[in-house]
Structure formats: C-alpha cells, structure tokens
Amino acid sequence: MAAPKNILFIMFDQLRWDYLSCYGHPSLQTPHLDRLASKGVRFNRCIIQSPLCGPSRMSTYTGRYVHSHGASWNNTPLKVGELTMGDHLRDLGMSCTLVGKTHMAADSEGMRRLGLEPDSVIGARVSECGFDVFERDDGMRPEGPDGLYDEGGALKYNEYLRDKGYESDNPWHDFANSARDDEGNVLSGWFLENSDKAANIREDDSETPYLTRRGIEFMEQTDGPWCCHLSYIKPHWPYIVPEPYASMYGPEDFLPPVRTEAERDTDHPVFRGFQQSVIGKAFSRDDVRDKVLGAYMGLIKQCDDQMGVLFDYLETSGRMRDTMIVVTSDHGDFMGDHWMGEKTFFHDASVKVPLIVYDPAPEADATRGTVSDALVECLDFLPTFVEVAGGDADKLDHVLEGTSLLPLLRGGHPAEREQVICEYDYSSSPLAGKLDLDPKEARMMMVATKAWKMIHFESGHRPMLFDLVNDPDEVTDLGASADHAAVIDEMYARLDAWARRPAARTTITSEEIRKARTAGPGRTGVLIGIVEEDELPDALTAKYRGRKAPDMTT
Structure with a gap:
C-alpha cells in the first residue's frame, strides 16, 4: 500500500x-x-x-x-x-x-x-x-x-448497440430503455406502467x-x-x-x-x-x-x-x-x-x-x-x-x-x-408559474445541523423546520410552531452568516492578502499619509527628493 x-x-x-x-x-x-x-x-x-x-x-x-x-x-x-x-x-x-x-x-x-x-x-x-x-x-x-x-446524448453508446445488432434510429430508447411485447412492439421505459418489465x-x-x-x-x-x-x-x-x-x-x-x-x-x-x-x-x-x-x-x-x-x-x-x-x-x-x-x-x-x-x-x-x-x-x-x-x-x-x-x-x-447548505432554484419549473413567482422569488435554501433542518423560501412563505433528533423521518413540519421560534431564529442566523461569506473574490488568494497587510510602505512610489520626508528610509523617497523643475506658472 x-x-x-x-x-x-x-x-x-x-x-x-x-x-x-x-x-x-x-x-x-x-x-x-x-x-x-x-x-x-x-x-x-x-x-x-x-x-x-x-x-x-x-x-x-x-x-x-x-x-x-x-x-x-x-x-x-x-x-x-x-x-x-x-x-x-x-x-x-x-x-x-x-x-x-x-x-x-x-x-x-x-x-x-x-x-x-x-x-x-x-x-x-x-x-x-x-x-x-x-x-x-x-x-x-x-x-x-x-x-x-x-443532440450529443448516447452517441457512442448508440453506435456500440448498432454494432451489436440493435437496429434502430435510437437503440438507447428502443432497446436499452424499453421492453418488448410478444408482437414486437416497443414498450417505452418512459411510461411507468412498463417499469416492471424487462428491458429488451x-x-x-x-x-x-x-x-x-x-x-x-x-x-x-x-x-x-x-x-x-x-x-x-x-x-x-x-x-x-x-x-x-x-x-x-x-x-x-x-x-x-x-x-x-x-x-x-x-x-x-x-x-x-x-x-x-x-x-x-x-x-x-x-x-x-x-x-x-x-x-x-x-x-x-x-x-x-x-x-x-x-x-x-x-x-x-x-x-x-x-x-x-x-x-x-x-x-x-x-x-x-x-x-x-x-x-x-x-x-x-x-x-x-x-x-x-x-x-x-x-x-x-x-x-x-x-x-x-x-x-x-x-x-x-x-x-x-x-x-x-x-x-x-x-x-x-x-x-x-x-x-x-x-x-x-x-x-x-x-x-x-457545524452546518450544511443546500439550494434549489425552481424558477424554471411549472410550479413557479402556478404560484405566480418572479424568477428571483422561486428559490429556496436549506440549512441543517445534526439536530435541526430549516428550509427558507425566498418567495416569502413561512419556513419549514424539522427536528432531526426526535423526527428523523422528517414528517412533522414545525415551521409554524411558536414554541420553535428561537430555533428558527438560530437557523436564520446560520443562513445569514453563510450568505455573507466572501464567495466572489476568487482572483487573489487569502495568503496574498495577508502578506499585503504586513508589507509596509511599498517600493512603487505610492506614499499616503506621510507628513515629512524623513519619516521613511531614504531609499523609498529618493525619487521625490533633490529634484529641480522650472517655474511653469507664468
């Protein structure tokens, strides 16, 4: 090993x-x-x-x-x-x-x-x-x-099936994912009534x-x-x-x-x-x-x-x-x-x-x-x-x-x-249309610990809450329970903290940022907040000292 x-x-x-x-x-x-x-x-x-x-x-x-x-x-x-x-x-x-x-x-x-x-x-x-x-x-x-x-689905697999003798314009469907009756009719696997039949x-x-x-x-x-x-x-x-x-x-x-x-x-x-x-x-x-x-x-x-x-x-x-x-x-x-x-x-x-x-x-x-x-x-x-x-x-x-x-x-x-997060954007689903939701509203998020699971709905509907310790099958929704308001507040605090994470800054590492904090005055000539020229080492201000220029105001 x-x-x-x-x-x-x-x-x-x-x-x-x-x-x-x-x-x-x-x-x-x-x-x-x-x-x-x-x-x-x-x-x-x-x-x-x-x-x-x-x-x-x-x-x-x-x-x-x-x-x-x-x-x-x-x-x-x-x-x-x-x-x-x-x-x-x-x-x-x-x-x-x-x-x-x-x-x-x-x-x-x-x-x-x-x-x-x-x-x-x-x-x-x-x-x-x-x-x-x-x-x-x-x-x-x-x-x-x-x-x-x-268009690209199962292309090579269909070629393989045809080489094996499965003659069809779409053997993926007609053989791999369908059954056949005694008269040779294809019984499509898309119809759930055929699920108990053997694929042909x-x-x-x-x-x-x-x-x-x-x-x-x-x-x-x-x-x-x-x-x-x-x-x-x-x-x-x-x-x-x-x-x-x-x-x-x-x-x-x-x-x-x-x-x-x-x-x-x-x-x-x-x-x-x-x-x-x-x-x-x-x-x-x-x-x-x-x-x-x-x-x-x-x-x-x-x-x-x-x-x-x-x-x-x-x-x-x-x-x-x-x-x-x-x-x-x-x-x-x-x-x-x-x-x-x-x-x-x-x-x-x-x-x-x-x-x-x-x-x-x-x-x-x-x-x-x-x-x-x-x-x-x-x-x-x-x-x-x-x-x-x-x-x-x-x-x-x-x-x-x-x-x-x-x-x-x-x-x-x-x-x-301490928690796990799961998200679902259902704005493209028929349900979002039935509920007349704007695409921005048809989203929901789950935050769960080992003890609790809460589901937040961006549509404004009340949250759902499950007690994972006493209700591991998740059949009792406590989201409307006043007795669990404190738990819901705690779960929202977790969700809010997660949403505030710096997820968009992906082009500079945290290590580079930490180095920048302690680097001191840079060596590229940017000087901010310096009152007197002798506050910094001569090497950092050499380009700004001892210089001459003509009067250009007249």
Whole structure:
C-alpha cells in the first residue's frame, strides 16, 4: 500500500443513501460496495448542494456552492471563469478525465466573447468542466416533437448497440430503455406502467456494464497520476432494467413509503405544490411505486455487481494499491416518500447521499472499516483531491468552499462543520408559474445541523423546520410552531452568516492578502499619509527628493 497516486471518482445518478446494505437496507444486498466500505470510511451525513443533477454536479466539480458558481438549473451554463476539478488537478500534474455523465452546459456566449473555439484543447476543457473526455454520455437521448433533448446524448453508446445488432434510429430508447411485447412492439421505459418489465437488451450490453468497460479501457491505456471521473447514468430514470435484475425484487423487498396524512394536508403552498405535481401524484400511487421500485432496486443491484467487476480489475492490475476510490451520488430519489417523486426538495431521501472513500495510504489504516458521523458536503471532494495530488487546499480557500476529508480519513481531528447548505432554484419549473413567482422569488435554501433542518423560501412563505433528533423521518413540519421560534431564529442566523461569506473574490488568494497587510510602505512610489520626508528610509523617497523643475506658472 502507498500514498494514492491516482483517484477513481465514481458517481452514480439518483442513488439513495439508504438503498445499500452497508447503509442498512434489509433486502437489497450490495456486497461489493460493502466490501469497499470495509476497506475505507463510510460517511453517514454527506449532503449535496442542490437536489437536481446539473447544479449538484457543478458544485461538486467546482468545490463551490450554487450561490457562487451560478449554474442553478439543468443546462444553465457554468461561467467560463469558474475553475473546475480538471483545472485544479492539472495544475498539480494530475490528469483529469471523464468517462460518463456531467450534465455540463458550456458557456458558449462567454467562450465566443473570449475567442475560445469549442474544438480547441482549451475550449474543449472549458466546455467539459475542465475534464479531458474519454467518453461523455449523459445517458439521455429522448426525442419529442421539437427534436432531441440532447443532440450529443448516447452517441457512442448508440453506435456500440448498432454494432451489436440493435437496429434502430435510437437503440438507447428502443432497446436499452424499453421492453418488448410478444408482437414486437416497443414498450417505452418512459411510461411507468412498463417499469416492471424487462428491458429488451442483453444485460452485458446495457448502460452500466458498458460504462464499466469504458472506465477500465481508460485505466488500461493511461499512466498516472490520473483522476478518472467514472460517472454512471443509473439508477436514474427511465426506470427499467434487463434480466436477471428485472425479476429480482418484489413487494416483499420494498421499504414502506415514509409519509403521513398530515404531510398531505400541509398548508405550505410550495411543499403542497411539489406533492401535487405530475411526478408527485404518480409516485403517491402504490401501484406505480411498486412497479418502479422493483426496477430501481434491480438497477442498483446491477450497479453493485459492476462494482465487483471494477474492483476485481483494480486488484488484479495492482491499481488498488495506489488509487483512492470515492463512491457517491449526485442526489437521491423520493420514491413516493413524503408524497413526492424525483428529487427536487430537501428531505434526506433527496439531499443525503452515500459516500464511501477508500484511501490506500498507510496513514488511513486506523480508520478502515469505520463510519464517520461528521457533516460532509459534496464540495469537500475537490479540496480532498487537491491534497491527494500534492496541493494545499488551504491556499485555495478563496476559491474552494469545502474542506479536505483527508484528516477524517487518516485519523486526524479536524474542526467539525457545524452546518450544511443546500439550494434549489425552481424558477424554471411549472410550479413557479402556478404560484405566480418572479424568477428571483422561486428559490429556496436549506440549512441543517445534526439536530435541526430549516428550509427558507425566498418567495416569502413561512419556513419549514424539522427536528432531526426526535423526527428523523422528517414528517412533522414545525415551521409554524411558536414554541420553535428561537430555533428558527438560530437557523436564520446560520443562513445569514453563510450568505455573507466572501464567495466572489476568487482572483487573489487569502495568503496574498495577508502578506499585503504586513508589507509596509511599498517600493512603487505610492506614499499616503506621510507628513515629512524623513519619516521613511531614504531609499523609498529618493525619487521625490533633490529634484529641480522650472517655474511653469507664468
């Protein structure tokens, strides 16, 4: 074992924290991820920075809150000037390569203004979160009356499927994400009624095994030090999976939904609006939830089996000895909890994600197989990677808003974070229109400690509050309780302090600022507040003494 030379950063899409057996799921066994946890640290309180793919990932890739980087919705471009994972690591001599999904939207207008060509090396990196791309696959190639959702979605994967004999103009949909009836009709995975059917594809050709092979192909052809972001598409919708996984789980394996009638009767317009959305209504139906949940669990089981393939490769190739492995998700999935589907709210089903970190360094031996209860944010990953690459994350504190996890991984005792922050800008959603909200008003923020979680609504609606100690399922909203006014005041004080942080000053380091304080009079001739010329050393005033000039006033 040695200090990590490489980083394998694995991210699943829409994977709930509590749907792995190492996190306590009673029937969904995930032995390969459990094995990794036994060799590393499993974190119990890892919180994302936005409950939506794009902004969550942009926070992870920049190490900055959504409030800072500004890419607050899917396909909202990340500003050209934002430093990303690839930028930081490449400066330290570590390559940074993408295999899979980012949901990154390039700032094409900013690139045009600066004269950056998208097909140049710099332009390509700016367009891809700083990553060099081995294969980008956001896993989305749906097509409607206005065309494709993503022109670049699943292009190479579709080529692969056609080479394998899956004849279609869009095999991603017709085979990988749909079933087939006895007459040969395609039963689209977009329709939840088909989620309990098997995808019409050989399991080895489906998306998760395909991306595993692509990740291994990258690692086989590269030398370190490298960071590989192996970013899986599943268990994100469409919720459909091939056999043998389609038949693995039934109602006897399902956890009951976490929800109460009191929640359904809420007087909160925003919370009620998300419950009454098309997605919320669908997942509130037990028949729909049962169909989807079987597929969702099957997709997760397939993901874990592919982790077995991947970890076996790392072991046999010797890379396990010098590669840090980080496994997480970009957000969770309500799956009918709290009368909602998808992920766009702040309960733990959505904002808490699994995090398993394996560090091969001998210094991490003392923490192997342990569980950390520390509050962790996904923007902590990048400072960690900077330090693995040999950098000093503290010297980047003017840009990176997270904290390195290395002290936690290696038995140190860092100052614990007291709160976590999550943000959601829903100004582009139908709900914002139904509530007649200005885009500036359709935003909400979550601040949480280990004891309390508060949700602030910029629309002026009252906050929501949950007692995480006595109500860990978050079913009782105390936001309107006069008895909890002091707690709400305390949480607002935390949120206000966070909002006042100096997030915009990113071009000069804190270290440079500290040096400027003690530098004394400069040597560039600027003298302010000096009364007599002998107050300063002669060398600093030599250019102003003993000079002659003619009278030019007449």
